[in-house]
Amino acid sequence: MIPTPFAYTDPMSTFSSSALPKTTRYGAGVFTIHDVLSAQECTDQIARSEQGGYDAAPLQTAQGPVMASEVRNNDRLIVDDTPLAASLFERVQVALPPELEGWRVSRLNERFRYYRYTPEQYFKWHYDGTYRASDNEESFLTLLIYLNANYTGGATEFGWDAVQPATGMALVFPHQLRHQGATIIEGTKYVLRTDVMYQR
Numbered sequence: 001m002i003p004t005p006f007a008y009t010d011p012m013s014t015f016s017s018s019a020l021p022k023t024t025r026y027g028a029g030v031f032t033i034h035d036v037l038s039a040q041e042c043t044d045q046i047a048r049s050e051q052g053g054y055d056a057a058p059l060q061t062a063q064g065p066v067m068a069s070e071v072r073n074n075d076r077l078i079v080d081d082t083p084l085a086a087s088l089f090e091r092v093q094v095a096l097p098p099e100l101e102g103w104r105v106s107r108l109n110e111r112f113r114y115y116r117y118t119p120e121q122y123f124k125w126h127y128d129g130t131y132r133a134s135d136n137e138e139s140f141l142t143l144l145i146y147l148n149a150n151y152t153g154g155a156t157e158f159g160w161d162a163v164q165p166a167t168g169m170a171l172v173f174p175h176q177l178r179h180q181g182a183t184i185i186e187g188t189k190y191v192l193r194t195d196v197m198y199q200r
Helices: 039-052 082-095
Strands: 023-027 030-033 059-061 064-066 075-080 103-108 111-117 123-126 132-134 137-146 156-158 170-174 179-181 184-186 189-199
Touching (some): 039 111, 039 189, 082 170, 103 137
Antiparallel strands (some): 023 030, 030 170, 075 111, 103 189, 111 189, 123 179, 132 137, 137 189, 156 179
16 A cells, blocks of 8 residues: 655646656656766766765764664765756756645755665665754755666565666655665665755
8 A cells, every 4th residue: 555645736737748747657656766876977876986986885873874784785975066956956846846744845954874785784764854954944855866777676666666777867755764775786876865944
């Protein structure tokens, strides 16, 4: 059964089809936005991340980050980039829910996380945390952009469906949905992740 964590008006209904990015909907507030980044932009982002250097990704808990290889064993790089957040928000805003639970969409979080998965790496079933910028602004949705797709395995799985990565495609879903990044069998997977912010 598909959960229904949010009730909102489909933003697609208020725009002409010629002005819209191509989207695919999976239920429960999960959807993809195609071609958010070009193939060259994705290549550039991968190169940027490799130059920045990856570390083993810890697991964030209420007590702080801990290493938990039974849950995740992928690599991560954190970068703060306000111009990138603004540029990407311009590209995806038309496809985002304009309002959730009385809060209005405002921006993307400027803190980006690059994820790298090599064979045998994964991020098993988990929930994403909320980022609270202030009492009047917090994140409701996760936004992932797949930077490549030339690997085997690595789908983003929900309890009722799985999203197959495509280069430059964004995946958006509520933080409170349980999901996992399936194990990579062959090749290397790169993902750029941030959050969609809402204001009271």
